[in-house]
Amino acid sequence: MGYPVNNASKVPATLELRIHGIRNTPPHELLRCEVADVTRVQGDELGGFFTTKAPSAGPTYVEAYSWGKLARTAPVASTFGKIGAVASNLAWFLLLPFGLANAAYWARRLQKDGPKGGSQLAAGNGAGTVRLFALLLSVFYTAALCTVAFDLLAVQCFRRLEGVPGVSVCNQLPGPADMLRNMTRGQRLTVMASVPLLGMGLLFAISLLSNAKYRRRTLHAEARGSEETVAGAVKPPILAASGFWDRRFVSSSTGVVHIAACFSFVALLINADSVAAVRSPECTGAGQWFNPGCISETLSRTGERALEMALLVAGGLLLFMVAVLVVAWSSEVRAPVETALKRKQAAGLVMVAVVLHLAVTLGIACFATPDDTVTRAFAGTRVAPLVLLALLTILSLSAAVTRSGVRASRAFVLISISTAALLAWSLIPGNDLILLVPVVAGLVLAVDLLRMRRRSIAVFEHEGWFGFGPGVFMLLAVMFASFLSGSLVVGVAEFLRSPRTVGQVLAQNPVWRSVTESTALGEITVPTAYRMFAGVLLVAIVVAVAVVAFWAVVHLFKRRIIAYPSAYDSGVGMPPGEPGEFRPRKMPESLEPRLQRVADRQRWSSLAQRGEPAVWIVVLLVWLAVTVSLAASAARGRTPNDSALQAWFNDIAVFVNLNLAGWGVVAGAVLVLGLAIGNAASSKDRPLSLIWDIICFLPRAAHPFAPPCYGERVVPELSDRMAAWLQPANRKDAQIVVSAHSLGAVLAIAALFHLKATSPETDFTRIRLLTYGVQLRSYFGRFFPELLGPAVVSTVPSAGPALHRADPWITQVSRDFVLANQMHVTEHGKYTLASLLNGDWGNAEPSPPRNHWINIWRRTDYLGFPIDSFCTGPGQRDCIAEEFEPGGYMEDVATHGNYLSTAAYTTARNALIST
Template identity: 40%
Template sequence: MVESSAQKVVSGAPQAGGPRVLELRIHGIKNTAPHDLIGCRADQIEPVGDGDALSGFWTEKDPPAGQPTRVEAYSWGNLARTSPSSSFLKGVARVLGQSFWFLVVPFALANAAYWARRLPAPGTGARPLAAGPGAGTVRLFALLLSLVFTTTFCAVAFGLLAVECFPSTGPGQPTAMCRQLPEALDFLTGWSRGQRLALAALVPVAAILAVFVTAKLATVRNLAPVRVSWNEEPPQGAAQASDGGPFLASPGLWTRPHVSTVTGRAHIAACLALVCILLLSDSMGALWRRDCQTPLRMLGSDCLRDLGTAIGRDGLAAPFLALSVLLLLATMVTVAFFYPEVRAPEEDAAGTKWSNALWTGGAALVLLTIGQLILVPTPDAVPSLPFAGTWVASLLLLTALVVLAVAGLFMRSGRGFQLAIAGASVSSAVLILWAGGLWDDSVLWIPAAITAVFIAFYVGLQTRDGGTDEGWRGGGPAVFMFAAILTAHFLSSALVLGLRKLLQWPMDKELPARPEELWRGAGGSEVDLHDVLDVPSVYALTGGLLLVGIVLALVGFVPACSWLILKGGLTPMQPPAPAGTGPPPVQPPSYFSDIDVDPLSGAESPGSERRNLTYRRRRLSALTQRGEAAFGLLTLLIWGAAVLAIAASALRNGSGATRYRVLLKGPMDVIQEDFAGWGIVLAATVILAFMVLNAATSKEERPLAILWDVMCFLPNAAHPFGAPSYSNRVVPELARRINDWLEAPSPGPAPETGEHHHTVLLSAHSLGAVVAIAALFHLKASKPGLDFKRIRLLTYGVQLRPYFGRFFPELFGPAVLGTWPTRGPGLFSADPWKAARLNEAPGNGSEGNGPEGLTLVKLLRAGQEAETPVWRNIWRRSDFLGFPACAHTPHGNHLDVYGVETEPGHSQFVVATHGNYTATTTYAMVRQDMLEHWPARGLRP
């Protein structure tokens, strides 16, 4: 985006004798520059109004005389891609700042799960925007992700640095330390275990605060500035505008935060409470007898008697531990049940006081715990025991996340939701206890039977309730939650295993390292120092299973693609050979039926090479459009891998060998010991290199910029530290510009009628169409009396129907847009949308004639005739991200227009893909048609 400070700022008001039509072009995920949107050079544009470097409107300085429209470009991409940390962190610090954006990816996926639930219609409950069923579950899931984040840094700080790197070598002997640690830390060898843990507590606390500060800065920069705050208080009567309308037409949806400071402080309090629980449990557990250190013995009668002795000898550790547990439970209840609405309340004095008490209590407990560890130091056991708290916490958190994600399968249906949570909890508990050696193999029928009931019940729900028109047959919340589990544990494993690999790396010898290469300061001790640092098995198992899954996927990818190509999966049907002397049969219709020449047939004709290039591009686009089906299979693999990781992690402290335990333990040991470290370290190295390269070249952009564009659109309603939504600024800002043009005083009457009218043609590409539609509904909520007949919508390269409409039906589904529903893509057919095409029907109504209540088409039509082109959409099959907005078929579909597939502006033939729609002849034709068919009353340009 061109910096506005170097340009003359022009007024956005209509000029006397100037165009009455404003063509407002909005870019998509490609973040097209304003001058490219307008179609001129960068030095030929100037900003409109008071935009800044993050977002703003631009127009041509000297447009051609007699141009019927005023063309403006709205550039908003820097809001999604600019990292706030880059304004004050330089060099290496910028890389650290960008790394935190990777850490919040799971939080953004949890937010997507929140909006994938079945949202109740606005105004149908006691609240204007009731959160609906499952909201508390997803918010609790988001809190558990914060605890996973905290546990990861505790595993690094407590388990590796404070304990594993300082093993005790016996009374009177110097304590050894990791050779890779800097010599400046040698003084820690004289500290006790508890004192080192007290110092290490600063690491997770600093990480929590860093994520909070990063999210807070981004949220501030993405808030709507004063110039677009005109609609924070809806006018009289607007509060009822959403009754019977879609969720997007709710007043104040974009101008109020969705996650309150109460929730954010509760997350901080929960993380601080977990830090205290881990520290205090280690302090108490280290005082028990050696034979009571295993989970199976801790509940024995003799060990329980020792518990009372430990409480008496360890000062205030037990009361502090009880308070920490109570604080953690209080934060869970607060996050899950405190707010029954998707938005934060405007005034919440009671909630503010409560949240202040939570995080203040958490901070006080951390200080008291550190003081307890310093004043009553935990003695070093001989040999040193591992830091068991992170082992238990990581296992329990993964189990709880999987339980909630499984329940997400039933979140949209609303049936069996509580039973799913109970069943998944019982199944997980039985699996852990079996792996721990408390029960024999006969109990495995319990989780097997529960899983079978889950599957049967879920399939039955799909048969009765449908769901084919929803993403993953209504399992969208579960899919997003499992994806959050995958990314969270991948990042955790990368951090923990990567640091362990660094600490174990020999200075001058090949692997495997010998103990003398890993330690220094042993002082001639006879204690056998291990050559491997111990970490919680969940991280190693998760990393190893992830690597195995990637290898299997790569191994199976080539044969699968070969089969698809050679067996006709990606090749259109060819007409059969003529059987007689009659005319050859017509080629059966298919997704590729208008391709004249198949490159595999060897036919030649004028232009055949161009058709072949187009054919190949279409085939490649069709291959990439199977993401929903492929991601559904990935979810099943994540589920299975998580269950294996839970069971195998519990095996570590188990006793007794049974057939299935031995069968599980062997492969899991190989995965944990041989695959985990190098695979995760390699992946983490690639990510780090990408961040460094991104910081060195683009400075202002976040890593994986396109991913952020998509994830950051949805309001952040689940996790307070997730990726901030740019829509809180973009939607009101765009709505304000439309309103300003439509309601601006006319400098003169229209020559045909003498009336004062202005019109707006919204031209939106890709994700820009989602932004434009949200702005239109926001206008309806804020300005219910606005004449929407003076607005037209032209979209191109959009994902409204197959992606946004299926994944978030209550926001962008067919009942909201007034378009036809669609099924998801197939995985193995030549046309991934073959089943969708065969089942296409105006079930919810094309052009606004189907569903009751307000739809986008009805909003724009506002009583006009059905032939009025209020919305047109351009698409092409060579676009891997461009789809029809209404239907594939042209029959009864007055919305979609098929675009040319030749890239304009090239001297050679280039097949067009996802960009450059506005320069095509199709765009010019559709644009002209929409302008010429504007209603009467002098609106025709």
């Protein structure tokens, strides 16, 4: 079914295109009719355009656009029933760090000038840092799977126990696993190598299969080159760049090198374990890494494993080559068409080399001399998680300062020196002077940061997390990746330790099959890094929750009324504030009960609006947790001949490992499994649907296997619909009112810019924008300034919320009052949303702004904000919606929904139609 023809006399000239937000409002609610009265105009089971079967009686032809299933549905889950749905939900949890890395990429300070000028985007500072971070996330997950497959299963579950003949097998392994009993260590490693390879392959496949659902039929060709500009001139917004939504920012070549990195890392660990066999048992502890005698012994015996050593070096070089390719390919946001073939060839050659290297490694491991004369731990996975976690943290901190103007490469070097010194201090006994190195490096970076930021301190106040947004997103990714990896490793270890049957609970040795001797209690151990981070992170999260909860309780029990600017009038009779006074005051006893409920709802809504400072606290504690975990993990197991500070770190490691790690893993497992099973039982949505709505809006530009971008389908579909409505030549009075709720407003604005890129001849003065319950000014414009900031969408800059104030926005409210008294009018530049709707796109001297955009909000909406001013008054683009649900049987206080039924919506829509 195609679009309806709008030149028929029975069809109104005005299209009212309603787009839902994060609440995923169904089409019948958007159209305000019964489910049976809805018909699909165009689309599929995941989304599309809907209207009523009977013609609309209003002044507009109303269509509803539904996109929520694109962001939340996991198409793979329904293939294998409920069990498959649970497995798919768990996989989507693992994809979450990839999506956060993608958000970090777009949170950088983006540049509009490409290497060749024109409208091609440039990568900007820190692009290579974020993409290298994304590569290491893939390797970090591979390390966790290798720990399970190689360390726990292939080595620890097939062990020679004292006093027990032959090889003992973990009791929890199924019967067919006994076939591996008579294999050598290398042969078991070869068999188990399939676990990380298949595991990462399935994880990547879920992302690719879901992306196939977003492919669309292109109705309009991209008008490439239509906005060619000279160097130094004002450039159009990035969202209006040529082909922004049509071509991927990370190519298949980048995906190939990610797979190659995972394969190469598997081979690297196997070769590292083989080479480690030359070390004596006395030299295997962390405290002996820098022991001269152990180093000399290891070097003298490397000839015994010369081939494995050569493969180890070759594997390291291959992994380094992959990292170099990823960084080198990050010089452009999108790979130029003319270099695509060369990149595919380079990626193909690297992949062939990696596969050959892995094949040779597995062959040698399978047929080499058996290494079962001694029982030793698997070598590679004891160090790899520690190194990878350190690198991920270094890259996160490096990206955090890129918006400030500090070069990412310089920050990377300084932070790497600090981290290396901290780890060296943990390993080298009795030398606290090493700690001066991170102190000096930190001071140098701090001086650079202050020098770059002092000239633009006001600008950073209007950016999310004071301009440290990329690092915040990346540290959140580190938190989730580390927690999920640790839960996997520790969870499998606990499973292997547990009795297989009820009758084995009282047995002396339930871990090993057919072993009852109490003296043969072989322990299943876990690399320290996994347990350490889980335990320390648990403490960090508890502290963060306690701080946030403390302020929440304080503000909830103090029944205060948030001060209203005198011009604010929602029609319910709330008393206005005194001019110039915006501090929340004690609720008057004379305030009638219905208004007390409004004031209470405002306080509850204000709690949800403190997310930015709450996340800031969490991220700072995560950084502290990672730092402590790295140092304590390296220091654990050392001799008592250390300094007092090193001994203290050793005590921390022992305490966390014995008392907190288990609780941290249990808490994480209960949360993850609960969400995965709960979603599988109740719906087809992915777990944490709200997060997917937000982070999947932007195209994949950092990780090739990040959650797919629903915007790649939604934005062009909306743009095509608007172009089709305005296209007929015999309907000169055709116009559009784009009605967008919440996150739908972001999609609508992106579609308008995309329409300019695809159909530059469109008369945008016939398009009106009506938004309600939006976060453009307070959230999206602060987190992604170059995409949706004030200079792009013509909103007024906003300071961030405060955690400890009764009204989190009190600072901005007072500033808005000053601007309102000065009769401040929002100016729009040469290339902004206002100039686009005003018909002044590209004009050096824009004409006075027309009222083509109206925004509706209310203080009881926990996600709804003004676009210009909290001091809303007559003649402004912001207007107030009623704070009680209209038309309901009960008088409920309105929050984030049901704007369509308010009188404010009808008034605003009619005003836009008449202008």
